[in-house]
Amino acid sequence: MLLGVGGAAGGLELLSGAPALAVPAPTIASCATWGARNPSDALTILGNNPNKILIHHTATANSTDYTLAHAYALSRSIQNYHMDSNGWSDTGQHFTVSRGGFITEGRHNSLSKLTAGSGMVQGAHCPGQNDQAIGIENEGTYTSLTPPAALYNKLVDFCAYIADQYNLPATAIYGHRDFHATSCPGDAFYAMLPQLRSDVAAKLNAWSTIIDNTSAGFRASSAWLTSTYSSQRYGADYRYATPIAAGDAAYYSATLPSSGNYKVETWYPANTGYNAVTPFVVFSSAGSTTVNVNQQANGGKWVSLGTHAFSSGARDIVAVSRWTSGTQYVIADAVRVTRV
Numbered sequence: 001m002l003l004g005v006g007g008a009a010g011g012l013e014l015l016s017g018a019p020a021l022a023v024p025a026p027t028i029a030s031c032a033t034w035g036a037r038n039p040s041d042a043l044t045i046l047g048n049n050p051n052k053i054l055i056h057h058t059a060t061a062n063s064t065d066y067t068l069a070h071a072y073a074l075s076r077s078i079q080n081y082h083m084d085s086n087g088w089s090d091t092g093q094h095f096t097v098s099r100g101g102f103i104t105e106g107r108h109n110s111l112s113k114l115t116a117g118s119g120m121v122q123g124a125h126c127p128g129q130n131d132q133a134i135g136i137e138n139e140g141t142y143t144s145l146t147p148p149a150a151l152y153n154k155l156v157d158f159c160a161y162i163a164d165q166y167n168l169p170a171t172a173i174y175g176h177r178d179f180h181a182t183s184c185p186g187d188a189f190y191a192m193l194p195q196l197r198s199d200v201a202a203k204l205n206a207w208s209t210i211i212d213n214t215s216a217g218f219r220a221s222s223a224w225l226t227s228t229y230s231s232q233r234y235g236a237d238y239r240y241a242t243p244i245a246a247g248d249a250a251y252y253s254a255t256l257p258s259s260g261n262y263k264v265e266t267w268y269p270a271n272t273g274y275n276a277v278t279p280f281v282v283f284s285s286a287g288s289t290t291v292n293v294n295q296q297a298n299g300g301k302w303v304s305l306g307t308h309a310f311s312s313g314a315r316d317i318v319a320v321s322r323w324t325s326g327t328q329y330v331i332a333d334a335v336r337v338t339r340v
């Protein structure tokens with residue numbers, strides 16, 4: 001009775017469509033956006049996905065020009081050097097991150113392949129790795145200095161996005177010197193790669209969703225009325241019902257990306273006219289657990305219902321029950337679920 005059909009449709013969607021993206025796409029300026037020249041020769045488009053990310057430094061000046069215009073000028077300068085001095089068909093690396101934290105596409109087709117999460121263009125950034133590693137050039141020289149925070153933080157976001165798109169683990173991040181005799185990406189930057197892997201792993205593991213009473217993942221009978229009375233509400237409104245000794249709960253469902261532990265929280269407006277022992281029934285993989293919440297206090301913020309284990313997929317997470325020993329309204333507003 002407790003497991004409704006609402007979750008099942010979401011499960012089918014998960015199986016037939018792309019997995020939910022855990023990592024948002026950062027802004028990446030395409031070759032056309034920064035004014036790249038056309039490649040001088042046909043580029044090699046590969047059907048295989050990359051199996052790693054290689055970190056480089058450009059070994060150019062540690063510029064203090066942190067503007068977008070500088071990032072575009074840098075990309076044009078690198079392309080000119082690679083084509084005119086090295087005699088390559090196009091920019092060697094797949095992407096570039098400026099010291100101001102702007103990401104640009106390097107070799108043509110790198111961005112479209114990354115966005116699709118399928119295939120790659122063969123690069124020219126590391127002998128032996130060009131058909132299997134995404135090369136990222138980071139502006140600057142990091143033999144003794146470390147990259148500025150704007151660059152590093154954007155690189156973390158970007159590597160997490162690449163790893164998510166191509167289903168790579170955070171451990172698949174390397175320095176150029178790991179595969180070729182070079183000082184690149186500099187001793188100081190190379191020493192930061194364990195931290196980079198750790199920070200990327202944290203981004204990949206972060207997952208959270210909010211189910212409001214207006215979300216598709218919420219369902220309740222018409223006995224649950226709608227109110228905008230309290231300014232402590234989450235979103236436009238919330239639902240409320242009188243207590244009854246029967247099963248007419250308000251349900252919150254979500255599609256979880258993996259099996260494991262999740263923190264479950266609820267947000268409700270508090271009022272002395274609301275219930276002091278509202279039962280929140282959590283449907284964890286260990287069974288149902290009831291957490292009573294005093295909805296006369298702690299309104300207008302996230303209130304923990306504890307950390308619980310769940311299996312992956314579409315499922316009911318928690319329900320607000322009307323079956324309470326209290327006599328006042330029970331409130332169903334929003335629920336947040338966060339992977340921990």
Ligand SMILES: [Zn+2]
Pocket residue numbers: 055056057125176182184185
């Ligand atoms: Zn390099």
